Amino acid sequence: MASQVRLRLLPGTRCLFDEPLQVTVAGLRSRQVVALRARSTDEKGAVFSSSATYRADGSGEIDLGRDPSLSGSYVGVEPMGLLRSMAADTAHKRFQKTNSLNPHVVKFSVHEVEGEGRMLVEVTNERILMADGVGRRPVKEGNIRGYLFTPPGEGPFPAVLDLYTFGGGLSEKRSSLLASRGFVVLTVALYGHDDQPRNIKEVHLDYFEGAIEFLKKQDKVGSKGVGLISLSKSGDLALSIASYLPHVDATVWINGCCANTVLPLYYKKEKIHPPLLFDAEKVIVTESGACITKDAMHSPWAEENKATLIPIERAKGRFLFVAAEADLNWDSKAYLDVMVERLKRHGKDNFESVSYPEAGHYLEPPYGPYCPSSFHGVMGKPVAWGGESRSHAAAEVHLWKKIQEFFRSHLSCDGVTQNKAKL
Template sequence: MLRVVAVRAWGLCSRPPGLCTLRSAASIAVHFPRPCLADQPLGIKVLGLDPLQEVTLRALVESEHGSLFDSCAHYRADGQGNIDLDTAPSTGGHYTGVMPMGLLWSLTPAALEHPYDRLEKKDVVKTPMRVELLVHKGHSQPKELPGLVLAKEKVDRWFAAPGVQRIRLREGDVRGSLFLPPGYGPFPGVIDLFGDEGGLVEYRSSLLASRGFASLALPYFGFEDLPRMMKDFHLEYFEEAAKFLLRHPKVKGPGVGVIGTGKGADLALSMVTFLQEVKVGVSISGCCSNTAASLHYGEQTIPALRYDMGMVQISDTAVFDIFESLGDPMDPENKQSIIPIENADGQFLFVVGEGDRNWKSSLYAQLAVSRLREHGKDNFQLLSYPGAGHRIDPPCSPFCIAARDRVLGVPILGGGEMEAHCRAQVDSWEKIQAFLQLHLS
């Protein structure tokens, strides 16, 4: 059920308890479900302006590290003095056109902050991401000092629904966080992997648990006593994680799924190919080959498809374009690195952005699909999004065309266009969940 929350500019003598005091007649009305999860849209309206009044809407978010992210857009009130972001177009600022969630999509580091930081939630259970929405008089450009504040409202965006349980995991060699939905279950189990930035990334797992999945956020280097850097990968580590998940009384068998982004995506393909416990794989912006370091499983070894750093291009703003640097999987000398997914009995979902500049994920998905078809397989789906870039996250995650790599310390070009990328995040999130539910039920 939708509920309206409004902050109004009440007169000083008639201020209801708990509402902000502002001298303008304007207000912001925000429609959102309770609780407001980070993957859900908001319905934002501005009420009580003068007819046809021009204003700048801004969103402000302070990260857990104290960095400020902001966005702005220009709007004009209708004849009744109202603005409904579901129907009203922005005429300037960080975006133009009708984008109801454009203020969240376009959040970028504010002036004086590092320009290539990524807004990413760390503590996904204890605290929400607080978004402050402001209405400023007149039109002001990004990075400029905005006009007088006419109205404001704060909305808390949670990454875990009430009752979601987070369990930090130290099980044998396996590390990570297990997120369990409320209730007795059993629930479909999913292992969640990210890319070569390393460390523990939890925000997708907590949202998956909020949607009914038992999700294990699984780091594989750069965390606690795991290897500090990517050297050799051993699939037994991921096998141990899958077996642990299947043993859990709240996890539904007979198999689990895996979702991976970037390097985590090719690990997901290998898990479905070699591990009998893993039945479903979602590859987001991945490669059809094993990348970065050799992968071992028992007596088998898949060599790594390597990077040629001589192919990296650096822009005038010191952004690294590595699009051409990864080797060609189809070169005869690289074919041993291709993951033999034709041997898998499980199901694959490939999610790619055709504007990905991190590497050629769209081409790699086509190569993988062709390989399956050549072997008479139809155990796959492909979601290919024109204009989307590399990091396809859950909905309402801000678009980031280039982000500082945590390992290399330099900004890497991810590519894409904001609107196309963010719409791909909305569409793919629903289809990923449906795919996992279908094949893990």
């Protein structure tokens, strides 16, 4: 029986991380019930897995794009459900895939439901983070530390500075995937990478000014200005960079704050914003041990905190504001609303916004495991990120396409038409 069962993955057993899969099974008995499983180990050694029960049709076939899961990690028709619903074998683990050289290796398998759950067939899917021909090189220019990713071909290509998160070190996943879609991307670490200090007490805009100048000088870059993409704490850094520094034409702000947070911000050795802090007494600890910090931040619009607010009306470029309404890290939607109102009050229309009602804090490139909670560097404890898994996954698919369209629209390359994203 096992030799007759076939598990097929399209477009193939090797594809980009952000590509959807068509998963089909053939060679089963008519109406046979089986379990489909997915299993992967991240670069920290954490094991993630999912399982869903399906009933074959009269021809002994299953198509995840057509047939509903009857039980397991998810229920209903969900073509990419096995990837989205993979959960760690221990609590508060976030799937770690930061090095772009290492593919996300997923083992898909089909198992009998009766008896001991004998495996009928297994296929390995390598979900790569860099398309063939994408260049990757470490950057150690002055005090700038990071990686530069370049698409294959001569270009010219639009340039993007990826700030990712504030957790120390850096993640290459988003940058390498953007490069695979036709952008020159520099991802930089602010601390904790290479020879950088492990902890910092202040942030200097001069660092990002140098990173922008470095990026603009790259041979394949054709855009006059650069784009910024951020998430979480780096969202307010992106706002400050766009507001105070030149050559920023397009900024993507994802679930950040409208005020400078955590650390004071300096430029040319002068402090331009004090930090907005949080009240530890307003942190809620759930039964799982994860903290809800949504209401813990001090109000940025309170009179005593107004110096932390970033004057985004100064920005010359365009903004894409993205908020997850079920974010439990902080109130991203309220911050978005404040920024939209502020720009309108100043007569500005250089922005667009999108919000996702049931998404959580960590909006990343699509088709990775959903993360309900994980360790938070600033809190020093696990934090609940919020969101409903299926809705969050759908938001990531929609947002990833929107980010690329936004950058292509506002990072002009002297009239050269860029290739569209193949999503």
